[in-house]
Amino acid sequence: MERAFFEAGKALMELRDRKLYRSTHKTFEEYCRVRPWRWRSHRFGHNRRQSYLLMDAAIIFDNLEQKCDRSDHILPTNEWQVRPLSKLEPDIQPEAWKQAVESANGKVPSHRIVKDAVQRILACGA
Template sequence: MNRAAIAEVVTNTDSTQNEDNVECATSTVQDYELTYDEQRERERLERLVERAFYQAGLALKELRDRRLYRNTHTSFDEYCKDRFAYHRSRYYQLINAATIVDNLQSCLQFVDILPTAEGQVRPLVPLNPDEQRLAWTQAVKATDGKVPSARVVKDIVDKIRERTKLPNPYRVGEVCLILPKDNPDLRGKSGCWCIVTHVGDFSCTIDTWDNEYTVKIEHLKSLEYTDSECEFMGELLKRLRRLHQLPNHDSSIDWQLAGLGKRYEAWLTNVQEEVLHTFEKAYGLIET
């Protein structure tokens, strides 16, 4: 074959390959494009992903408020552990988040973005509803209209708290979880519940089953109990304190009391009530 013939074959081959490549590229672009219905479906599914934590919080709140767990579990805490592997801190995070997202709905007239993850909402919990909306709006604007990270939200919240000097959020009779952090007086009290007995400007006096403490508000976390649940826990604390203060009582009592002092569900199980009742009868605190 002469050089001219070879050149013609090569030219034809390159032309064919170029046409194939163009056709392939066009086909690929067409495959990547979405129809109008597909785009709408994508947006719908993305919204479901973004609001999954919100829907979970709403569902948990309804399950709790209507006590729809009562046929299988004595407490909401036990139900969540068994059914969802959620501990108290987690399901309250989701419930609080759903409540706050509902509050932020009115922000849509200023910023067209709502939280897409529970962590973005968590820093807003200490604020009142008006401050929550203000903080979220400022956080979205600080990120040029994008979804702000939890860190951005927290920074905005810290500035608002410094400026407004938020009052003590706790009230007398409220049931709280103790957070020892760097307080040596609270060593060994991690995970214990307490009752607030006095509220100061920046601290609270609290009672536990074995002692009384004055702590800063950052060493407490509300367990978000209802009024009836707080009343029950207040009466329970009195029962535990009476047993603990008995002179020369059996050491096994303190072991039981320490366990109940860390079990911060709002109700006792039947077995726990029976054990506590037995101790009270044995020491004459109640009539036999």
């Protein structure tokens, strides 16, 4: 379950990039708007914004997975945790994540902790 947002984002990217939505919809945006999804046990149509947020989160998660220290394996467990990292360049995201993990005493940091780490980095001129 903790990689569900990553898998959903990757699946949406594949649908968009390979234009797999065309069998039922004219555009990816239309597909996102009318496609019913199960999300946190509520059923609703994914809108374009949420779809793109999931795709962005998957890219950031992949970046962290590839570039973060393998010894601790502490990675995000939901899309909300990585959202603040989108304000940073990809090469700076792992450092911000590392700072957030340290602020969370070696545990998976909350959205607020990640946001604070990003704000500290941005304040230093990253």
